[in-house]
Amino acid sequence: MANDSPIFLVGAARSGTTLLQYMLRSHPNLSGPTGESHFLVPMYRDQAAYGDLKNPANVRRALQTMHRISTEFMETDLHGLKFDLDALAKQLAQAGDGSMVGLFEALYRANANGEGKRRWIDKTPYYILHLPTILEMFPQAQIVHIVRDGRDCAYSMLQRSTDLGIYNYHHAAKTWQQYVEAGDRMREHLAPTQFYELRYEDVLANGRETMEALCEFLGEPFDDSVVNFKKSQDAVGAERTPLLKQPLQAGNAEKWRKQLSPWQIRVVEAAAGDTLQRHGYPLATEGKRLSLPLRAAYRLHEKYRRARRNRARKN
Numbered sequence: 001m002a003n004d005s006p007i008f009l010v011g012a013a014r015s016g017t018t019l020l021q022y023m024l025r026s027h028p029n030l031s032g033p034t035g036e037s038h039f040l041v042p043m044y045r046d047q048a049a050y051g052d053l054k055n056p057a058n059v060r061r062a063l064q065t066m067h068r069i070s071t072e073f074m075e076t077d078l079h080g081l082k083f084d085l086d087a088l089a090k091q092l093a094q095a096g097d098g099s100m101v102g103l104f105e106a107l108y109r110a111n112a113n114g115e116g117k118r119r120w121i122d123k124t125p126y127y128i129l130h131l132p133t134i135l136e137m138f139p140q141a142q143i144v145h146i147v148r149d150g151r152d153c154a155y156s157m158l159q160r161s162t163d164l165g166i167y168n169y170h171h172a173a174k175t176w177q178q179y180v181e182a183g184d185r186m187r188e189h190l191a192p193t194q195f196y197e198l199r200y201e202d203v204l205a206n207g208r209e210t211m212e213a214l215c216e217f218l219g220e221p222f223d224d225s226v227v228n229f230k231k232s233q234d235a236v237g238a239e240r241t242p243l244l245k246q247p248l249q250a251g252n253a254e255k256w257r258k259q260l261s262p263w264q265i266r267v268v269e270a271a272a273g274d275t276l277q278r279h280g281y282p283l284a285t286e287g288k289r290l291s292l293p294l295r296a297a298y299r300l301h302e303k304y305r306r307a308r309r310n311r312a313r314k315n
Helices: 017-025 042-044 057-067 071-077 087-096 100-114 126-139 149-160 167-187 202-204 207-218 235-240 261-276 294-314
Strands: 007-010 119-124 141-149 195-199
Touching: 007 017, 007 126, 017 119, 017 141, 017 202, 042 057, 042 100, 042 126, 042 195, 057 071, 057 087, 057 100, 087 100, 100 119, 126 167, 141 167, 141 202, 141 207, 149 167, 149 207, 149 261, 167 195, 167 261, 167 294, 195 202, 195 207
Parallel strands: 007 119, 007 141, 141 195
Antiparallel strands: none
């Protein structure tokens, strides 16, 4: 019997979740929006506010909330349907079971059907911090956690500091560690048939073998399209993730060796050295912890820059 359970792609920011999303959605059986939802957890927690979701008026309100939280996702990232609020509200009210989870399922299922696919994928990296809630909603979901060298992630995070709200290497490293260790904890509690971890560097260096193993975990036949995946036509998305327009390149790993200064390497490894080593990334330094005053200075710097950003947005 074919597996039709949902697939969630999770990981730290800048870990390769978007690349993996594009690779998997190229599979003939797998549908995946090209953005991030962000609304599943908050709307599930607030589901009582929407009433019976067999009622099109209530579904319409829920769709408006989805649109407010993730406008681009609803308008342009669902490639199997058109965001016509009234028509979609009627369609999903009929297709769902009246619950919030049923509405989510109906939305993704309608999009998958529109793409001619059997299963759906959600790629929202921060859901790794909320996997118990995700699995409460979708008990049969399969979780795919991608891990990238934290030094490369830290470098990439700082290239998009304003978007991500990360302004120094200590905070970037601790954020990476928080996400990766959340995945570690879930891996210990979930069956090997439900949680799968792979490394970004293995995708780049051994794409076919790595994706064959991932397809086996998902219960899907391997298809060459996941390696020779459909490239992005989105100029902004490709600018943020250049590999979306290129074949897999092993040289995209270990950028930190040239891009980070010795002190920046020291900071990242001091903050997350144990986690780096546990995931197979040897340290270039002793990984000795920074002094308390230095750690406090980095935290104050982060708070100051975030406050400045928030004031600028208000103005």
